[in-house]
Amino acid sequence: xxxxxxxxxxxxxxxxxxxxxxxxxxxxxxxxxxxxxxxxxxxxxxxxxxxxxxxxxxxxxxxxxxxxxxxxxxxxxxxxxxxxxxxxxxxxxxxxxxxxxxxxxxxxxxxxxxxxxxxxxxxxxxxxxxxxxxxxxxxxxxxxxxxxxxxxxxxxxxxxxxxxxxxxxxxxxxxxxxxxxxxxxxxxxxxxxxxxxxxxxxxxxxxxxxxxxxxxxxxxxxxxxxxxxxxxxxxxxxxxxxxxxxxxxxxxxxxxxxxxxxxxxxxxxxxxxxxxxxxxxxxxxxxxxxxxxxxxxxxxxx
Numbered sequence: 001x002x003x004x005x006x007x008x009x010x011x012x013x014x015x016x017x018x019x020x021x022x023x024x025x026x027x028x029x030x031x032x033x034x035x036x037x038x039x040x041x042x043x044x045x046x047x048x049x050x051x052x053x054x055x056x057x058x059x060x061x062x063x064x065x066x067x068x069x070x071x072x073x074x075x076x077x078x079x080x081x082x083x084x085x086x087x088x089x090x091x092x093x094x095x096x097x098x099x100x101x102x103x104x105x106x107x108x109x110x111x112x113x114x115x116x117x118x119x120x121x122x123x124x125x126x127x128x129x130x131x132x133x134x135x136x137x138x139x140x141x142x143x144x145x146x147x148x149x150x151x152x153x154x155x156x157x158x159x160x161x162x163x164x165x166x167x168x169x170x171x172x173x174x175x176x177x178x179x180x181x182x183x184x185x186x187x188x189x190x191x192x193x194x195x196x197x198x199x200x201x202x203x204x205x206x207x208x209x210x211x212x213x214x215x216x217x218x219x220x221x222x223x224x225x226x227x228x229x230x231x232x233x234x235x236x237x238x239x240x241x242x243x244x245x246x247x248x249x250x251x252x253x254x255x256x257x258x259x260x261x262x263x264x265x266x267x268x269x270x271x272x273x274x275x276x277x278x279x280x281x282x283x284x285x286x287x288x289x290x291x292x293x294x295x296x297x298x299x300x301x302x
Contacts, residue, residue, distance in 0.1 A: 017056075024052040072099050084134050085169045086124070089113050103132045112142045116171030119145060122156075127166050127174075135169060138162025144179040148172075153179035153192065173197065177209075185234045189213055203229040203237045217291065218266070220249055226256045236261050246271040250294045252287065264291045267299065 077083075077092045084104045088094075091110030097103040107124040114120075121142040128136035140163045143154040150173065157164045157177065166175040174197045181191055185204060189195075190211030198204035206213070206228040212221045213228070217236050222228060226241040239247065239259035246253045247268075254268040266289045273282050276296050281287070286299035 020052050024049045073097070073105075075101060083107070086115055086137070088115075104134055116167065116169075118147055118165070118167070118171065119143070122163070125162050127162050136166060136174060137168075138166050140164045147176075150176065150184075151178055151180040151182055151191075153177040157194070185230050186216065187213055187228070187230065198230070198232055200232055203231050205229055217261075218247075218249055220247060222247060223256070244271065250289055250296065252276075252289065252296060254287075255284075258286075265289065266291060 073096050075094045075096070077088055077090050077094070079090050081088055081090075081092075083092075083094060084107075086107070088107065089110060092113075093108040093110075094101075095105040095107075097105050104126060106126075109121060109124065112119055112121045118139075119142040120139045122140045124137050124139040126134040126136070127138045128134070138160075140156050141152055141154040145152050145154065152165065152173070153176070155164050157175075164177065165173055167173050176195055178189060178191050178193045178195065182189055182193075184195070184206075187206065189206055190208065190213060192210035193213070194207040194209055196205040208222060208224055208226055208228070210224065212223055214220075215222055215228070215236060222239060223245040225243055225245055226239050226247070228239055229237040231237055238261060239256050241256040244255050244257040247256050247259060248254070249266060249268075252274055253271040254266075255271040257269075259266065259268045268287065268289075270276075270281055270283050270285045270287060273280055275281070276285070276287055276298055281298065287296055288299055289296045
């Protein structure tokens with residue numbers, strides 16, 4: 001879309017103020033204190049100086065209008081009130097996407113507030129919506145807390161703008177970080193493990209960000225940095241990692257970036273050269289290992 005030239009000119013003048021302001025002052029100074037021989041040009045110089053300075057008050061007026069108009073998208077609660085199904089205290093600041101105040105963008109809490117059994121602080125942001133209705137929220141816990149029997153670490157979550165915990169309107173946690181070691185779905189998980197809740201359709205995920213975890217099914221340790229995917233019934237589905245850490249299974253060094261559990265069989269790639277069926281195989285070879293028998297074979301062989 002092409003803008004009218006006056007708007008383009010005004011944008012260029014304001015955006016390059018470090019050039020246009022000194023130039024306008026120089027023109028005005030020349031018109032006022034210039035030599036007598038420029039009498040015929042004084043009005044031209046004054047007109048040029050005025051032409052260069054005119055966009056600035058216009059830009060200032062536009063900024064003031066936008067600042068005023070932006071306040072119509074905010075609301076500060078004078079008394080405690082329930083907004084978007086969340087009980088909020090007086091002083092909460094709510095930003096909306098529309099002037100009708102029907103679509104919540106974020107909620108700024110005035111102090112540490114207990115909501116749905118959690119002590120939350122800072123800003124709450126919608127994580128999932130159904131239409132305009134917010135179904136899941138993100139926020140920061142105020143320090144270590146035990147929620148529904150889960151020891152949860154407080155504070156924000158690295159590289160996630162939604163916050164340290166994600167929860168639904170019933171107060172169920174959908175992502176959190178362990179503040180202490182905890183056993184879940186048959187796995188003894190170390191502190192600082194980040195957990196995403198699963199269901200009948202999708203597995204739980206456990207990101208081991210600070211410590212290893214013993215996996216009874218494999219009788220081995222999962223290294224730091226890998227993510228375990230575990231079904232709702234406790235079955236290990238796969239282990240994945242973008243860094244390709246090594247997992248030793250039945251003596252074989254396997255790459256965590258391609259580790260999958262298929263019933264009682266593990267399918268993965270060798271992390272380094274290793275002897276399979278009497279032959280040395282290079283790293284990257286796809287192998288199959290029976291968990292019951294320990295038998296190992298190359299995937300391409302029959």
